[in-house]
Structures are given as structure tokens and as C-alpha cells.
Amino acid sequence: MEELKKLRYKLHQIPEISGNEKRTSEEILAFLNQYPPSEVISSIGGNGILALFKGEEKGKSVLFRCELDALPIEEINTFQHKSIHKGVSHKCGHDGHMSILCGLARKLFQNPIKKGTVGLLFQPAEENGNGAAAVISDSKFEFFKPDYAFALHNLPGFPLHQIIIKENAFTCAVNSIIIKLKGKTAHAAEPENGINPALAISEIINHFNSKIQPDITLQDYCVITPIYIAMGEKAYGVSAGYGEVHFTLRSDSNLFMKQMEKDLKATATQIAIQHNLQSDIEWTEKFQANENDSKAVDIVRIAAKASNLNLFEKDTPFTFGEDFGLITQHFKGAMFGIGAGEESPSLHNPDYDFPDEITDTGIQLFYQITKEIIDA
Structure with a gap:
């Protein structure tokens, strides 16, 4: 050897x-x-x-x-x-x-x-x-x-x-979602003149978190992990007009993964619309179960x-x-x-x-x- x-x-x-x-x-x-x-x-x-x-x-x-x-x-x-x-x-x-x-x-x-x-x-x-x-x-x-x-x-x-x-x-099915949200930058003293993505990001995180079922012994096993969040700049007089959030999804079923992908993308898109944000959603590093x-x-x-x-x-x-x-x-x-x-x-x-x-x-x-x- x-x-x-x-x-x-x-x-x-x-x-x-x-x-x-x-x-x-x-x-x-x-x-x-x-x-x-x-x-x-x-x-x-x-x-x-x-x-x-x-x-x-x-x-x-x-x-x-x-x-x-x-x-x-x-x-x-x-x-x-x-x-x-x-x-x-x-x-x-x-x-x-x-x-x-x-x-x-x-x-x-x-x-x-x-x-x-x-x-x-x-x-x-x-x-x-x-x-x-x-x-x-x-x-x-x-x-x-x-x-x-x-x-x-x-x-x-x-x-x-x-x-x-x-x-x-x-091994599990794994996929990662990148959600980009485009709004409008404004003065921090006048945030009403802009469209800040903070609340939309918060709602997306809360909704995704509600879908987690961490017990792999049960049917609808699903782990959704926040990976990356970015919004605005370190400029304290500016209300951010752009943000993005990334998650990784895991399931022990290819079929259930497809259902989750569809649901999460639709939810993120709807939340963006409700906050007057333009959304761009893409997937990366996909693994089949x-x-x-x-x-x-x-x-x-x-x-x-x-x-x-x-x-x-x-x-x-x-x-x-x-x-x-x-x-x-x-x-x-x-x-x-x-x-x-x-x-x-x-x-x-x-x-x-x-x-x-x-x-x-x-x-x-x-x-x-x-x-x-x-x-x-």
C-alpha cells in the first residue's frame, strides 16, 4: 500500500x-x-x-x-x-x-x-x-x-x-436560494421617500423558519439555514435600497424538496411585491438526494x-x-x-x-x- x-x-x-x-x-x-x-x-x-x-x-x-x-x-x-x-x-x-x-x-x-x-x-x-x-x-x-x-x-x-x-x-437533497431585493435608497431622516428591504427580509426569514421540521425520523424533514444577509452600507444617513438573503435547504426527499422550492420562491416573491420591491431569485449548489x-x-x-x-x-x-x-x-x-x-x-x-x-x-x-x- x-x-x-x-x-x-x-x-x-x-x-x-x-x-x-x-x-x-x-x-x-x-x-x-x-x-x-x-x-x-x-x-x-x-x-x-x-x-x-x-x-x-x-x-x-x-x-x-x-x-x-x-x-x-x-x-x-x-x-x-x-x-x-x-x-x-x-x-x-x-x-x-x-x-x-x-x-x-x-x-x-x-x-x-x-x-x-x-x-x-x-x-x-x-x-x-x-x-x-x-x-x-x-x-x-x-x-x-x-x-x-x-x-x-x-x-x-x-x-x-x-x-x-x-x-x-x-444523503439528503440540498439546494441553496439567493433572494435579491431592490427598492429605493433614501435619506435616513426621510425613509418614507425610499423603499427599504429590511421588513421584507425579516418576513422572509420568519416564514422560512416556520417551515423547519428538524426531526429526520419524521416524514417532512426540512432544515432551512440562513447563510448570508446583506443590506445597505455603513452610512448612517442613508436608508438602504437594496438587500439580499441566502438560505440552504435540506430534505431527505427529492419530491419534498421540489415542493419546498416552489413554496419558498412563491412566498419570497409575494413578500417582495407586498413591500413594493423588485425581486430576483436564483438557486445554486443543488444536490439530489x-x-x-x-x-x-x-x-x-x-x-x-x-x-x-x-x-x-x-x-x-x-x-x-x-x-x-x-x-x-x-x-x-x-x-x-x-x-x-x-x-x-x-x-x-x-x-x-x-x-x-x-x-x-x-x-x-x-x-x-x-x-x-x-x-x-
Whole structure:
């Protein structure tokens, strides 16, 4: 595993944010050149790579996905492989996910499949929710229609090597709304001569807050979090004429998310009209709920048991967003978790680092899933 550890350290040192993963992609291509797949397609959906391992006979196909991008977070670790880029670091473990998929590539090269096709997708721009859509809409990806698609995520707070599975929603649907309100600036002594957005912003916040249902065990789970508010300037003689407010929405149901999006947009628009404000509403960083296929989850169960791995069946979805959810909208598939240690720092924390101990666990489980599908 030393080769893969060195690869991860290199990837950890050169993190790149969503859409800018050029150097990371080059490092992956260089590794794949040592264990050549049957076919490699680069620049998919931006900086993405699809490596295909094909058997001599026709058979089923399976896709495994990892992520290329890092986060705009300053790393506080002091180890030798710390990020060399100020304000950017691998705090979600995507460097480890890439090393797992590279290890699977090496295993498939050394132990060629006899039939079917295994596709390894190194996907760009997962963190901003744009990568999966860019890959799926890319003409270079259109030909590949896998029977199943799988992805994993390391999960701090769970025992090392434990496999965490769940049928139906594994991660939540997430979307973010930006509400811009344009009124009229006036003298602060004569606010009646202007149109100040303060009351409208207050009403929007109160209405959105009334829609929150934080218990994920109940049907209408919905978390709405205020993210950003801006209004006016630090000019105390001026009544503001412009303001904006941003929220992030979370639900464990794609259908319920669509209903909430419609309701909240209509409400914000109506409140703006009532206050004689012009409104401009847009959405950003949208993630589909990752709806796991029951058969795909069962394949993970069987593969985990065959690999003698500790299996944990989770009752409720994880509340973070993951754009693999869009891939499971197009193909039967499942995302599962691998425990990253109960004492590990949380994901997106500035001191997080992927635990190399679980790299081989991920490789072995992906390979066993391949056998369960290809050899069936």
C-alpha cells in the first residue's frame, strides 16, 4: 500500500477547488499509465477521467466513482504532506477516495476481468454540485450505460473499516436560494421617500423558519439555514435600497424538496411585491438526494460479508449533500460509507486528514462488488 499512500500524500499537497482540478487530473492519468486500462477518456465534464477495464466477453458493466476536488479551507495540520496551496485543502477525504479508485485500477490490471466492463470515474466538481451533471451531459460519457453505479464516502465518527449502508435516501437533497431585493435608497431622516428591504427580509426569514421540521425520523424533514444577509452600507444617513438573503435547504426527499422550492420562491416573491420591491431569485449548489437502489444495497451487503467486514445498517439519511445523487437518478446504484475512526476530526474541519488504514478496505470492497456483478 506504500505506493498508494505516496500518491495520496501528493494529491493532498496539491488540492484544487471545484472546476480547477487540472494538476490533480494529470497525477491520476500518470498513475493510470502504470496500470493501463483498456481505454482512458479524459476531460469529461471538465477535468474528469473515465478509465475502462474490459473483459474479452460481453457482460454486465459497473461504474465506480470518486471525486477530484478539494475545499476552500485553510489547513492547520503540520505534517509533511500538508497542502501547499493557501486557503485550499482536502478536508473531505477526496484524496483518499482517489487513492482507493487508483488501487482498484491496479488490482483490475493485475487481475483482468474475463467479461463485462468496469468503469472508474474520477469526477470533478463534486463540492459545488456541478460535477455529476457535467459528466452525464458530456457527449464523451453518453456511450457508457452501466448496469450499476457505486460510490463510497469516508465517515468520521464510525469505527475504522466499518461499512455503513442504507436503503433509499443515503444523503439528503440540498439546494441553496439567493433572494435579491431592490427598492429605493433614501435619506435616513426621510425613509418614507425610499423603499427599504429590511421588513421584507425579516418576513422572509420568519416564514422560512416556520417551515423547519428538524426531526429526520419524521416524514417532512426540512432544515432551512440562513447563510448570508446583506443590506445597505455603513452610512448612517442613508436608508438602504437594496438587500439580499441566502438560505440552504435540506430534505431527505427529492419530491419534498421540489415542493419546498416552489413554496419558498412563491412566498419570497409575494413578500417582495407586498413591500413594493423588485425581486430576483436564483438557486445554486443543488444536490439530489442519493436514493440507493435496494438491489445495489444488497450487493454491497453481500460483498461486505464476503470480505468479513463489519456492517452497520443506518436508519436515517446523512444530512450532507452529495452529487452522486444525480448519478443514482440515471443508473441503479448505491453510495455507502466506510468508518474513518470514532476519534477522527469531522469532515470539512481544518485539521481533518483521510486515514490511510481504510484504503485497502475500500479497494477490496469495490473489487468484491465487481465480482458479485460481473461473475453473476
